[in-house]
Amino acid sequence: MTDEALEPSRTTYGAGWARWAWRTLTSMRTAVILLTLLAGAAVPGSLLPQRNVATNPGAVPSFYADHPGISPWLDRLSLFDVYASPWFAAIYILLLVSMIGCVLPRCVRLWGECRAEPARTPTRLSRMEHHRELRLESDAEEVLTRTATVLRRRGYRVVREGSEVRAEKGYLREAGNLMFHLSLLVLLVGVAGGKLFGFEGRAALVDGATFTNLRSSYDEYSPAALTRADAFTPFSVTLDKLEAEFELAGPRAGEPREFDAEVTYTLGDGTTGSTSIKPNHPMDVDGTKLFLTGHGYAPAVTVRDGTGETVFSGPVIFLPLENNFTSDGVVKVPNAEPTQLGFEGLFLPTAPTGDGDRSQFPGLIAPRLDLTAYTGDLGMNEGVPQSVYKLERSGLEEVAVGSLRVGETMALPEGAGSITFDGVSRFANFQIAYDPGKEISLVAAIALLIGLTASLVIRRRRLWLRVTKSDHGLTAELAGLSVTRRELPTSDLDHLERELLGLNESPERSMS
């Protein structure tokens, strides 16, 4: 590590350039520049929508739709994928290489210094920090011994030589600095572990339904590059009851206050039990964690077809559109006779008293289900996967609209059937995550913090004492040097000075 970028040597041309490049890369100045680049490179990712930063998976497509001209260009520069982009990786990899090149030689030097003696006493102590001279009446031997004892007691490594004492402490500062920088590498290993072997998924569960940890149970599942098929820890979870409470009055009326999923589970070894999952309290099964991230309503309906047969019955998940839980969803009944049936619905947990299709409150006070009914071909036999939340309307004909309260039934024209609004269940959204690098990252982060604190709090410093005899008695010169950026604290020197002046007094006191 050097501060100046050195000129390439002319004699050994290739090797000279290589050495120059390496020195430049591992210089402190490069570290500052690369850190600045890293900070700057992180900025666009927070201002533009990002693909794998999933608060809103639709953000990038909708940005594309709004800015069709510039989006392809931004995309080509990986600006919708900043943190996985080649240029972001280039910066942090260069930074880590530079860091290793900088820190490893220091490791070697520290190892040497740990076994070496404290540095030689400078000839002119008066040039050092906090230089002071004391007139002493005691014996040189006694002064030197006392100094050595005092400094050893204060944690210095001390060498006595002739009429000098030299001392040094704070080696741990360098060790802390190394520990800090190396933990950054370990942290990256931990992060990579999750990015390569983990997975993330989502599943929505209606009251009373059961989730079994299998690939097919996930509504959405995103594995990493090396996620193994046996990453699915066997267990199943049944949602017994989802409770949600909202602020009832005041300026924050409608804000969520409490929500909580009561579940029963069965683990792979057959043990069963029950627990509650709520925000900040996930359920952890051998490293696979279930988080409660959202909730909503699932109106229960019964559909009869033209033959009077019950062809569908049960709760249907409706996705909330806004904070008061106005929600939309669809019901598809492909097995209805004589024609297939489809319904688009809007659900309002607290319908307004007059007209209007916006819920007034997130709680379940006056539920209403607005439906549009379709007959015809749902288009489900073409082999193209369909969203369960959308109707493919091209083969359908709208036949009726209606607005139902709980218990009400809407009959379809021409004897095509009917739909009854039976009641309302709730559903819970679970985020399920498995991140095998997590523990490594945590350990690295703790080591990083300890190392950093040590390197910033501990001050490496040297102290020297030299005694000279003169006509008037003994002169002791004291001085110190801070090896780091921070000033040398005077406390150790003050303490030593007091102890040495104390030597002056004690004989007198014993005489009197």
Added chain:
Amino acid sequence: MTWARLSDDLVIAAVIIFAIAFCLYAVSLALHSAGKRGKSVTSSATRVGSPSSGGSGTGVNDLPAEPSHGYRLTTRIASVLVVMGFLLNVMAVVARGLAADRAPWGNMYEFAIVGAAAITGAYLAGLRRYPIERLGIWVVGVVLVALGCAVTILYTPVDALIPVLKSYWLAIHVGAAIIAGGAFTVAAVMSVVQLVGRGRNGERDALMERVSYGLIVFAFPIWTFAVIAGAVWAEAAWGRYWGWDPKETWAFITWVFYAAYLHAQSTAGWRGRRAAWFSVLGYLAFLFNFVGVNMWVGGLHSYAGV
């Protein structure tokens, strides 16, 4: 009187006290520059006499050799008022915590009043060791802006938290961030003064740099801790410890800028004004995170009552 009401009144009282301190600091600066004009010969003589100190020794000031009695008196009274304002501010925070029955930093209003206390605390800690009272006017100015925004646009009555914020991690993570933020703020004020001065006053610059360096060295590990605690909390709340959410991203940017600052301090030729730029950049990133991200960018970190 309820705790909530008491807290609101204490905030107002603190604003009044800080405003008086601000005026007194302004008066003292006026007295000082009047005194300097009268004694310009002495003052330049002292400056030539003492070479700019980069290393050791107690703080240096660019005051004329004999600061006038009026200057010393007004500065002293102003600083005492700052102590009083600080105490009132802290009491307001405590009362707010008692009223809400939780750590009183769950929305923007509360961040602002706790932040004001942290900034004043950092300034007073600096003042104990270094003669920085001439910068008091800037620090108190920032505090007044924070409290002023708090009582006017950010005010929210005491209320319960949304479920995801109900965690002791709120107290730990946000508390640490605010303490670090107080020190970062004062350091940034010092760095701005240093940069605006364009190196015309070597002694004052050296003092500014020592104080801001000390504050950043204090705050950086705390900020690091706040980021790590945030990651642990994010893991518990959302199932991933780092997701490049805008709030997380700006915390990271802040952290990297301050790391660059610390490196610059150990790089020959970068100490001084260049390093001061990193302190300012780091602070802008920090400020954007607390203000800009909450208001404009959004993400998972949304707080009630922004």
